[in-house]
Amino acid sequence: MALATFWFILTAVLWTGFFVLEGFDLGVGMLHTVVARDEAGRRAVINTIGPLWDGNEVWLIVAAAAMFAAFPAWYATMFSGFYLALVVLLVALIVRGVSFEFRGKIDSVRWRRTWDTLLTLGSFFVPLLTGIALGDLLHGVPIGQNEEFAGSFADLFPAYSVFTGITLVLLCLLHGATFITLKTTDQVRRRASLLARRLAPLTALAVLAFLPWTHSTAGKGVLPSIVQLMAVLAVLAATWLVVSGHEGWAFTATTFAMATSVLSLFVDLYPRVMVSSTDPAFSLTVNNSASGAYALKVMSVVAIVLFPVVLAYQGWTYHVFRRRVSSAQFQTAPEQQPGAGPGSSASGE
Amino acid sequence: MSQLDLARLQFAMTSIYHFLFVPVTIGLSSLTALLQTAWHRTGQGDYLRLTRFFGTLMVISIAVGVVTGLVQEFQFGMDWSAYSRTVGDVFGAPLAMEGLAAFFLESTFLGLWLFGWDRLPKRLHLATIWAVAAGGTLSAAFIMAANSWMQHPVGYALDASTGRPQLDDVWALFTNPVFLRGYLHVLLASLVTGAVVMLAVSAWQLRKGAAPDAFGASARLALVVLVPTLLLAMLVGSELGVTEGTYQPMKIAGAEAQWTTCQPCSFSLFQVGGGNNDQTPTKIIAVPHLLSLLATNHWNGKVLGLDQIQSQYRQQFGAGSYVPNIFVQYWSMRVMAYLAVLVLVVGLWGLWAIRRRTLALSHWFQRAAVWVVVLPFLMNTAGWLLTENGRQPWIVQGLQLTRDGVSPSVGTTTVAISILVFLVLYAALAVVAGVLMTRHARGGLAPGPAAADSPVPSLSY
Secondary structure (H helix, E strand, O other), X not given: OOHHHHHHHHHHHHHHHHHHHXXXXXXXXXXXXXXXXOHHHHHHHHHHHOOOHHHHHHHHHHHHHHHHHHOHHHHHHHHHHOHHHHHHHHHHHHHHHHHHHHHOOOOOXXXXXXXXXXXXXXXXXXXXXXXXXXXXXXXOEOEOOOOOEOOOHHXXXXXXXXXXXXHHHHHXXXXXXXXXXXXXXXXXXXXXXXXXXXXXXXXXXXXXXXXXHHHHHOOOOOOOOHHHHHHXXXXXXHHHHHHOOOHHHHHXXXXXXXXXXXXXXXXXXXXXXXXXXXXXXXXXXXXXXOOOHHHXXXXXHHHHHHHHHHHHHHHHHHHHOOOOEOHHHHOOOOOOOOOOOOOOOOOOO | OOHXXXXXXXXXXXHHHHHXXXXXXXXXXXXXXXXXXXXXXXOOHHHHHHHHHHHHHHHHHHHHHHHHHHHHHHHHHHHOHHHXXXXXXXXXXXXXXXXXXXXXHHHHHHHHHHHOOOOOOHHHHHHHHHHHHHHHXXXXXXXXXXXXXXXXXXXXXXXXXXXXXXXXXXXXXHHOHHHHHHHHHHHXXXXXXXXHHHHHHHHHHHHHOOOHHHHHHHHHHHHHHXXXXXXHHHHHHHHHHHXXXXXXXXXXXXHOOOOOOEOOOOEEEEEEOOEOOEOOOEEEEEEOOHHHHHHHOOOOOOEOOHHHHHHHHHHHHOOOOOOOOHHHHHHHHHHHHHHHHHHHHHHHHXXXXXXXXXXXXXXXXXXXXXXXXXXXXXXXXXXHHHHHHOOOOEEEOOOEEHHHHOOOOOOHHHHHHXXXXXXXXXXXXXXXXXXHHHHHHHXXXXXXXXXXXXXXOOOOO
């Protein structure tokens, strides 16, 4: 296999990993005021992703860095072309990132309300805008012969791309709701479960529309790819498992639904990386945008050595924080609270 | 202003801002790790309370540092797409490695540290804070390797068909003499920054008379780290000057506003006037031989003048001016160096107070130690101005001019909107983070658990 293709796969995996992992904490960010009505409940919900979200977001950073290193032309054209949309995305990421840290630092209702709102908005715009951006890659934007973006701001929002954004927001919402159901207790858990039941059919419909639209936009005909078939199965299974109340399996299914939906876009994109709507001949491809063989080889070695290590310790983190978080833990004395159940000082082995 | 000016302004603004938080993070994470290690070794409750107290400051700093770092990563593509397209083959590699090797490490283990107090065995939990410190230290290595390549490009060959640099020796990036000294200098400067922050907060608390034993201990730790790291930072910085002088003679000549070649060369403490349009400023108190020593490590070393380098470069690279902004060059060097001396004086004063056992009593020292906290931030900023302004007009020394690196598809208005957005957002962030850190720093220690072996509750959001 050519190294450029290997890096395309790795980039697709990084984006998929970002949506699978950050996907549920974006959902948690959007839903935390909906599933929890009081402060103790909200803190419980936010603390389910407390130790995880930062590490999840690194998947986006590394995805962008991988594009820069392996496909400089792709990174250059996309990031300069999507300029203003990326400014909004950055604002959303910044506001969301600091709101976790800041909201609990001052004990005032107004202060927390402000950060709750910013957390919700930030968590909404991140999947919407990254979804639109991924949609744009496949749908195509005006790119000239010189590989430069030649369109306007409005060219970034064709119907297909906007729908991709909406689909990803819905997937994040459902993924977040199944996550909260799995990680909380009592009332919060019940509300999240109820919400997931309502979101599941809607998300399934969106994904079922998104997949053929993706396929036809890419000009790949009517027969779905294997990944798309898996996405159909995953989202239907997710709906059934959510409705029948299998919490663990439901979260597994939304994980698969997210992964296969995002991957199916990249499968249809290959071997192009960014389609030109001006002329297909101007499209950026895996081959015409890749770095040289030596750079790709060096980075492949680094990635093959480090990636499993990263997966191991991130996986271990999920194991350490596998317990449910209960709002009862946050009911009294808001200043110093355990983030965990009682008597568990050596559970991480 | 043109798109180029605005793009440069935006990059300067956002990276200076980003680098207010980075050294605090790197410095404080190592110092916090030391405090927790002290707790682990001695079992004294004060060390635990200090660990959590300074750990919270570190976490606020990390939060802002991480999110503003995203802006830096995106900006290469947004504003400098021609640069990214040209050099991504070489420059992108250390950035991708940084993400894989450092960012994952730092943020994953930060989560484990913050939320793992009652979940992990003590020893393992101690390891997580060291992993956070290692992550920050590693990330600086990769980004400095990338930056050093812009100062002194190595390990590449120009592609025959595209004319773009292509990586052909990755080790060269990490053995680049500019990298070796520049990285060490940044690490030491970060430790200095972290130590000064810790010293200032401790001094504030000592003045209030709160927990004198605990904050006496953290002030001593800060001072013991501060003085040697500052001395080393000055030494390595001076070596870095010699190295950069070899590859970027404009940078060093500009720092002295030295238009004509000299041997031996004196160093002026101050000058009146001067700049790109005033080649005969009034130099005040010229210290003989000092510039020769700083720039070449030799008593009688020769320093090329700006005029001579300019005519050399014109022959080599064609018409145009290759002289950086001399005013910025001259003063950023002095602000950095003079303020470092000031911090050193306060550091030595503190060590002397420790020896005389008057640290908790000397109000003058405590007052000085609180105010000294602004200095490292000014020094760090001046240091970056010196090194980045001194590279101009090149974006990659000798390979690409800054004006050729800017995005061709981006309009002036677009960049202006973006600057405005980040200006407002960053100002708000600065206020909030500043208020939160000050409130926390003034708040004092939380009560710790009574016995060393009783479980420590986790921090939470």
